[in-house]
Amino acid sequence: MDGEELTEQETALYDRQIRVWGADAQRRLSKSHILVSGLKGTVIEFCKNIVLAGVGSVTLIDDRVVTEELLAANFLIPHDENMYAGKSLAVLCCDSLKDFNPMVRVSVQKGDLSSFGVDFFEKFNVVVVSSCSLSTKKLVNEKCRKASKRIAFYTVDCRDSCGEIFVDLQKYLYSKKEVDEMVECLLEYSSFEEAIAIPWRSLPRRVSKLYLAMRVIERFEELESRNPGDTSIADLPDVQKLRKELCEAHSLSESMIPDALLERLLASTTEFPPVCAIIGGILGQEVIKAISGKGDPLKNFFFFDSMDGKGIIEDISIVKAEG
Amino acid sequence: MVSEQQLSAIKGSKVLMVGAGGIGCELLKTLALSGFQDIHVIDMDTIEVSNLNRQFLFRQSHVGQSKAKVARDAVLKFRPNISITPYHANVKDPDFNVDFFKQFNVVLNGLDNLDARRHVNRLCLAAGVPLVESGTTGFLGQVTVHVKGRTECYECQPKPAPKTYPVCTITSTPSKFVHCIVWAKDLLFAKLFGDKNQENDLNVHSKDGSSSSKQAEDVFERHKEENLEQYGNRIYDHVFGYNTELALSNEETWRNRNKPRPIYVKDVFSSDLASQNGNLDKSSNGDPPSLSAMASLGLKNPQDLWSLKENSKVFLEALKLFFSKREKEIGNLSFDKDDQLAVEFVTAAANIRASSFGIPLHSLFEAKGIAGNIVHAVATTNAIIAGLIVIEAIKVLQHDIKNYRMTYCLEHPSRKMLLMPVEPFEPNKSCYVCSETPLDLDINTHRSKLRDIVDKIVKAKLGMNLPLIMHRSALLYEVGDDLEEDEVANYAANLEKVLSELPTPVTGGTILTVEDLQQELKCSINIKHREEFDEEKEPDGMILSGWIQPLAAEKNGKTTVDNEVSTSSASEAVPLLTEDDDDLRIIPTITGKKRKLSDVANERKNKRKAEEPNSKNDVVLLDDEKF
Known part of the structure; x- marks a missing residue:
């Protein structure tokens, strides 16, 4: 890999992880720029992981003013x-994250995620969004796809003791070691909009029930114009009604989305910290893979x-037709 | 979110964390966020720079301080109203006895070595406290649950012994780079800078069986009239030139092997002899911040491969620096992966030897990893594993036995899973730790001393800390602070006695009782006399068996049906995780040496055999990374 060598300081600090992914990957990491929006527990975990890993920069978007509830799974503030009264989540998290690794630039971007244009997103290699509406997810994903270079796009959400990650790497070419020889692999990703539009009958056999349940709740929030995650057990009857409609439209048995699961997902908006750690860890690993080009994404x-x-x-x- | 029930179980609990390192930092944070209010943390380590890439509770300014204490302070910043009690101590200290363990509802391990894990396992069994175990390396990790009588204990499955190398491979016929590292670290480095009284096989045995060390006993001593350059050159020529010539004289050895090439200083620096010794004088004027041969030779990148000449320069320079700048330490040094000059010396020596034997050379970065048994570590895996530990801990607090799981964190998905839960195994009925199955020991009772049993079996194999050995009602050996002087003398004398000549003779058919009062572990050993042992294959001169073969025996037992089912479903799904875990021990000279706890190297990657013989189905158990 071209580019300057790692400094002595970097080699000492990153010693143990360079032994995992190599010096080339570490150099690529240090030149990558990450945008993160929606700073709840899972995303905080993710930010900690990539700042420690030594990415080039992390830009935080979240103008929400800190409340006790937003801090439930937050170890940065x-x-x-x-100390936190009146300040935004992004500002407070930024101060704390900077401290984790002086070699990473952490900054705050004010404003509404959906208002930024393609040129803004083009400054980043990776965009991670969380706690945002269905339409914003689709919109940001499309903007990333319109950029002149590839931007890896991720959404992540945790509800109760469950979590979901979505990945769009567009066309992703990487080399993979297979029995002593390197093989080129090409992966073609669908956008979030394309993926969730796939008829439920065409989904992989025994698809995770969580996938379907998350779509129902996401749709419910969209229809009711709720803030993301702003649903409760009181909404259960309406959510069940929507489940019925969606299942009928997709000719799928309602039993694929059990009541018990919906109840759990709606029971509380508070995050479960162990799940934040797990999902934030997997997401961190995936972003590191995508930047470094090492490992199966x-x-x-x-x-x-x-x-x-x-x-x-x-x-x-979606399986694109050949040619 | 957690249910009310869960929350009250969490809030009312008192938990012990052992280890505040890679997993520990993540675990303490997740416990605090999850609502745990009374957490105790034990860790004997202090913070190092190479921790900071993942042990996120620590900062540069904390380097050198206690991990347990700094971790506590960091977590109290975001959860000020909980109680965290740190102990900057070794979990094997007698203070942490069974009564200490009894005060906790669950013990959570984030340890970096087998020795401490076994110790904690025993204390948990003795105290009746459930244990959640964990380990990671790179992107791989696992969490297991151990509840006495319900699931297997940590030691129900035998852990493989660390890899050892026959002496002659190390001294005469290395074929891999790791052999050269072992030679450089455990023989050459130890000979030059370590304890002079330590037995050492550095010198090659020549054809007639006489060792070169006889005539060259003092070859490693610096002569009075010799300056450091002359001394360095002489050592170089002796170990890379003369010793190799001597090895070559054993023609039998090289019939089916590539012959090594002796290397002498004059061959490497044929034309520019004057410049061979680097710029020590120059650098001493500019006083370098830390002592480094690389720095004085202008070599910067630890990932670069050095030529034979560069390695030779580093070797001579490092040797000179040790003797000129660190003379006081000579005689007491043992290899430490954080000692830059030691790493440089060992890298260079291993590379020169490798080049002599036609083995590919390695960079300092790589050599350091091999010599220091450095385990690959990233923050993400530790965070995931910590999350899984807390999920299991909450189940344990609620006695939700049916839902206990062992979970594997995989690098490549298996049946679509990256995180794979597996039902815990039942206790192994023939486990000497959690059931009372006697062990068998084949030993020559007319030749072996009691000390051999204490060192090679009771301590090394059974992992006992403060052992007591009894033959019927007679005490043969005991350790403790409260012993009378005559008892101490008596036990010391017994140690040096041959088994059959002890006051109560130990012979074939004797049953010894071995006990560790701290661990509250007791087991019986049936002694079987055997005359001969194979020096290469059975270097201890004794063979311990009993719990080693539970697999075949268990197959017939009806009680293990459930176990079988869960095993096979696990083994179907878990791919073989291949680990290249070459360890750095030589037999037999090095095994008896006292090693630092952190040096108990390779025990970190423990492989567990699934019940199918197919090795594809192995599940690998991992330790937390070291440091």
């Missing part, structure tokens, strides 16, 4: 109202449910 959904303890990958992509 001191629990002292005098996840395609294209990941689900974790602490009830059964499984961390599952689902490939929910």
